[in-house]
Amino acid sequence: MNSTKQSFWIPLLVFLVIHIGSHVSILAQHDLSVSDYYLPTAFSVVFILWFGPKNILPVMYINAVGTSYLWGNPVEQWPLWFLYAIPETLFTFFAWFLFKKVYDGKYWLPDIRNTVLFLVLGVFIPAIIETFSLQSMLVWTGAQSPYTYWKYIVSNLLSEFTTSFFITLPALYFLSPWLKRKKLVYYFQEEVLAPQLARRAVLLEMSGVFLCLSVLVFLVEFREFWFIYGFFSLYVAIRFGFGPAILTNFYILIIIYVLPKIFAGFGENEVGGYQDVINIFFGACLLFVFAAITGRVISDVMIADEKLIRQNSELEKTNEELDRFVYSVSHDLSAPLKSILGLVNISKVSTDIGEHYNYLNWIERSVKKLELFISEVLDYSRNNRQQSVSENISLEDLCNEIIENLNEMSETKPIQFHFNFLEPEICQDKTRLKIILNNLLSNAIKFQKSSPGHKPYVKISSFRNGDELQIEVEDNGEGIRSEQLEKIFQMFYRGHEKASGSGLGLYIAKEATSKINGSISVRSEYGKGSTFVISFKDLK
Numbered sequence: 337m338n339s340t341k342q343s344f345w346i347p348l349l350v351f352l353v354i355h356i357g358s359h360v361s362i363l364a365q366h367d368l369s370v371s372d373y374y375l376p377t378a379f380s381v382v383f384i385l386w387f388g389p390k391n392i393l394p395v396m397y398i399n400a401v402g403t404s405y406l407w408g409n410p411v412e413q414w415p416l417w418f419l420y421a422i423p424e425t426l427f428t429f430f431a432w433f434l435f436k437k438v439y440d441g442k443y444w445l446p447d448i449r450n451t452v453l454f455l456v457l458g459v460f461i462p463a464i465i466e467t468f469s470l471q472s473m474l475v476w477t478g479a480q481s482p483y484t485y486w487k488y489i490v491s492n493l494l495s496e497f498t499t500s501f502f503i504t505l506p507a508l509y510f511l512s513p514w515l516k517r518k519k520l521v522y523y524f525q526e527e528v529l530a531p532q533l534a535r536r537a538v539l540l541e542m543s544g545v546f547l548c549l550s551v552l553v554f555l556v557e558f559r560e561f562w563f564i565y566g567f568f569s570l571y572v573a574i575r576f577g578f579g580p581a582i583l584t585n586f587y588i589l590i591i592i593y594v595l596p597k598i599f600a601g602f603g604e605n606e607v608g609g610y611q612d613v614i615n616i617f618f619g620a621c622l623l624f625v626f627a628a629i630t631g632r633v634i635s636d637v638m639i640a641d642e643k644l645i646r647q648n649s650e651l652e653k654t655n656e657e658l659d660r661f662v663y664s665v666s667h668d669l670s671a672p673l674k675s676i677l678g679l680v681n682i683s684k685v686s687t688d689i690g691e692h693y694n695y696l697n698w699i700e701r702s703v704k705k706l707e708l709f710i711s712e713v714l715d716y717s718r719n720n721r722q723q724s725v726s727e728n729i730s731l732e733d734l735c736n737e738i739i740e741n742l743n744e745m746s747e748t749k750p751i752q753f754h755f756n757f758l759e760p761e762i763c764q765d766k767t768r769l770k771i772i773l774n775n776l777l778s779n780a781i782k783f784q785k786s787s788p789g790h791k792p793y794v795k796i797s798s799f800r801n802g803d804e805l806q807i808e809v810e811d812n813g814e815g816i817r818s819e820q821l822e823k824i825f826q827m828f829y830r831g832h833e834k835a836s837g838s839g840l841g842l843y844i845a846k847e848a849t850s851k852i853n854g855s856i857s858v859r860s861e862y863g864k865g866s867t868f869v870i871s872f873k874d875l876k
Contacts (some may be wrong), residue, residue, distance in 0.1 A: 427466035514872030566623025581631030
């Protein structure tokens with residue numbers, strides 16, 4: 337796992353968000369250090385998974401100490417503030433330690449296993465540790481009565497779990513891939529599918545659900561009909577999966593728990609009393625957690641179906657290519673052999689030494705053509721079956737090795753090779769990179785112009801483009817007609833009258849590029865030359 341490009345402003349931003357969360361949470365307070373919801377711990381769990389404990393734990397502790405007075409802790413007892421700040425800092429630490437450090441959980445929640453692990457190890461167990469330690473401290477210091485100990489344990493545990501559940505899931509699921517692209521969070525290698533909200537139909541139906549929930553707040557009493565909101569969340573989970581379900585849960589948190597407390601602070605009626613909160617939180621937790629897990633299972637099934645469809649499509653494509661491959665290979669293998677056999681038979685009946693010499697030259701050309709074709713078939717096989725192995729590569733050494741092997745092709749064409757390696761050393765799969773460059777350089781040599789006065793050259797460059805490395809192979813040969821550009825990477829495509837090869841070269845180059853998670857493109861002007869561009873990332 338690679339470290340992120342941490343910025344100095346991250347702790348400042350984290351402190352600001354957590355501090356605002358503290359002030360909003362005060363609106364839901366109903367006793368010393370007891371609240372219907374507490375936002376700082378939910379925020380800090382998200383931040384510590386993104387940015388690590390060194391950036392978050394000090395900020396969390398400082399905020400907890402600095403806001404202790406807001407919860408009714410007397411100023412004259414300020415040394416106790418440093419004690420009361422420990423439990424929520426422990427919550428944040430254990431959320432990271434148990435989920436990320438011990439079990440190496442994936443905080444972008446890609447499947448049901450990681451989601452359940454996070455709910456148990458990243459939220460529930462840390463909430464138990466925090467709640468028991470905080471209430472024990474308050475009773476020990478005399479700030480709270482021992483008779484309210486268990487009542488407040490249950491209240492705080494439910495509020496901590498519910499708040500963290502509603503906030504952390506959508507934040508981690510929706511924002512982690514975006515922050516990863518910005519290189520602000522720990523880098524993860526796995527493919528991360530975009531959260532499911534892209535389709536217009538989904539957005540429209542989700543908007544309708546949110547509208548219904550908003551109207552429902554004014555039509556029914558939440559204390560008596562709280563389960564209706566859970567049914568909405570479950571409906572969305574079954575219809576659309578995990579992302580929309582947790583987004584619906586978050587919206588319900590805002591309109592049911594947060595906004596009423598804010599309005600109550602300005603003189604509006606708040607929803608529910610203390611006992612109502614205990615009952616509602618417990619029932620709502622069960623329903624909303626069930627909806628989220630159901631949505632995660634539905635999403636996993638959707639992802640599995642998409643992968644299966646993609647694999648079936650790739651299998652059909654492979655079968656079609658295999659049929660074409662078998663047919664073309666049998667034809668391209670038999671044609672040189674038939675030529676050789678015919679020349680051998682002719683030479684048997686000829687007594688002219690000069691004719692025998694010509695026949696041998698023709699046989700030699702057929703053998704070389706056959707040898708080249710077999711080499712391309714072997715490249716095709718190696719590319720499909722060989723695992724990627726990364727190693728440090730000197731591009732200049734690799735290109736010189738390839739050019740030396742291709743010298744026979746350029747005997748009648750004195751081609752000038754120019755290197756411009758701004759990135760001379762790369763870490764990649766050498767075997768596949770050699771296959772790619774060998775095919776590109778072979779074509780650059782093979783399709784040079786033979787017109788008088790023409791000075792053929794091939795220029796090979798490497799440079800960085802963002803986080804990708806690019807290699808360009810440029811020539812001033814015959815170029816490619818515009819109508820052929822989309823076809824040249826197809827298997828067995830021969831688009832030139834001089835194309836005596838198998839038509840596998842560029843197809844193999846493209847397949848090899850995809851094996852190293854790269855891409856290949858071409859720019860060409862007929863009569864002036866071509867430039868092939870390979871783009872990929874270093875293998876680590």
